[in-house]
Amino acid sequence: MEGRMQAKAQFSDSNRRIMEVDAPPRRVYQTWKGSNIFLLGGRLIFGPDVRSLVLTVCLIVIPVIFFAAAVCPQLGHEYHSQVGGWVASVAIVFSAYILAILLLTSGRDPGIVPRNAHPPEPEDIGESSNLSDWPGGQHGSTSLPLTRDVLVNGVLVKVKYCHTCMLYRPPRCSHCSICNNCVERFDHHCPWVGQCIGKRNYRFFFMFVSSTTMLCVYVFAFCWVNLKKIMDVHECKLGRAFLKSPISGLLILYTFFAVWFVGGLTSFHLYLISINQTTYENFRYHYDRKTNPYNRGLGQNFIEILFSRVPSSKNNFRAKVKEDSATFTSSLSMGHVISPAKMSVDLEMGMKRQAVAREELEDLHSQIGSAMGLERCGTEPPHFVARKGCSEIASDIEAFAGEFGMENGFGERKKIERHTNDGS
Structure with missing residues (x-):
């Protein structure tokens, strides 16, 4: 019984391998070696810290909601006009634009260089x-x-x-330890957008931080306008105006500190664009004693970075992985590469295993023949009968033969035995 269970286990392993071969081909994003997170079937690619994107969205959306729901209606009431509605509409549309730019920054290929399947010779x-x-x-x-x-x-x-x-x-390329990818024109890995900033999304990153700066200034300015109007209408001082519109006071404090952060980033990256330098290069190399080979002048630098065509991605994450590529990828993940010589050795060893399997099948077959003869003569040893019946051994050998693709030979031998038994 134990041998039968082992034969069935081997047969099930073989079936599983056949099912894996017949399985539909996988796509590139499903076998990706980096630490990226893919959504919508590989159409969106994020860094491993994509959850921080939720915090970034909340820091933008929540203040705008309070501004549009509390400050703008009060502003319209003080001015007795529709100015509050227009101010709120501009803030909401501008926020939607910023969120779209944020998605383009964090959800696209930043310029990942495809990995080699093997080292260069x-x-x-x-x-x-x-x-x-x-x-x-x-x-x-x-x-x-x-x-x-x-x-x-x-x-x-x-x-x-x-x-x-x-x-x-390539020049200006660096390996991001967080995403585990080499990125062209690597600037830095931004935790606020959960993505590397590189050649293909640097422009959108700059548009994001600069637009967020303008939104902060916009909210900050109209909150002050609201407080000033309250002071004029009610003839009170600033402290009492804060009490009449506490949301305006909180938003003024919030946008004041936020503009130092996003405004400082905008100013710093304006400087980097003007000299055509990345954050990584600025902090690590500085070009103190060497000429910056990428600086083409103020005008050309802005045109190259902000107004030139965004290069196409070098990766097709939705492409299907070929069978040989998938096999090679799995061998790489195990830490070794199968060379042609190694494949020939494995083929030779497989042929030897088949020869040994045939010999084992012959031995088992002879044991069945002797067991059947002993059973007919009534001289079979008791321990052999107690251990396993002839029918169970036959089923084990049948499974064993099926594992090595020898069902035809086994079937012919079985017919010969049946004919011999009938004749006897």
Whole structure:
């Protein structure tokens, strides 16, 4: 009985493998090696800290709701006109625009460089590799150099090799440790939007922080207008006006502190755009003693960053993964790559296993024959009968034969035995 259960377990494992092969092909986002979170079938890509996006949305929407529901009606009542409705409408539409820009910033590919399936060959690296940074490179090691020299606008720039993505990063590219991706023109990873800021979404990030700054100024200004009108109508001082419209006072304090944050970011990134530099470059390199190879002048820098065409993504997250690619990806996730030599060895070992299986099948078949003969003669040992019946052994061998694709041979032998038994 135990052998029968083992044979069934092996047969079920084989069925499971067949089902995995026949399963529908997976898509790129389902086998993605980064730490990203995908939504809507791979149409939206976020960073692993996408939950912070909820807090960012609340910090924008909730103050606008209080402004439109409490301050604007009071403003219209004080002025005896529809000005409150217009002020509220502008705030709501502008907030919707900011949320759309926020989604474009956090929900799209920031410029991820696709990973290599295998490291580049040493002979493909070229003469521009920096051998001094090559561990053991001067002693004939087959390791890859850590850096390469690339010419950018007449200036020699070093690019590093990424061991995770198995590629030499393009200039201005860096590996984000949070998203676990190499990102082109990497600026920084922003926790407020839950995404890396790179070549494809930097423009939208700047539009987001600058628009949020303008919204803060807008709410701040009209809250002051409301308090000033209350002071004029009721002929009171500022303290009493705060008591008559406490929401206006709270929003003034809130927007005052918020504008220092988003306004400071806007000013800092205006400076970076003017010199065509990223936050990462500004904090790490500073270009103190070297010429910035990317600075093309004030006008050209603004045109390149804010008004040029956004490059297409290098990744199609909804594309179907080929079977061989999926096999290769699974081998990479196990920490090794199956070489052609290794595949030939595995094939040879598989053929040997089949030969051994056939021999085991012959032995079991002979045991069945002897068991049947003993049973007919009444001389079968008692312990053999107690352990397993002939029908159970036959079913075990049938399952075993089905596992190795030998059902036809087993069926023919079974017919011969039946014919012999009938003749006897």
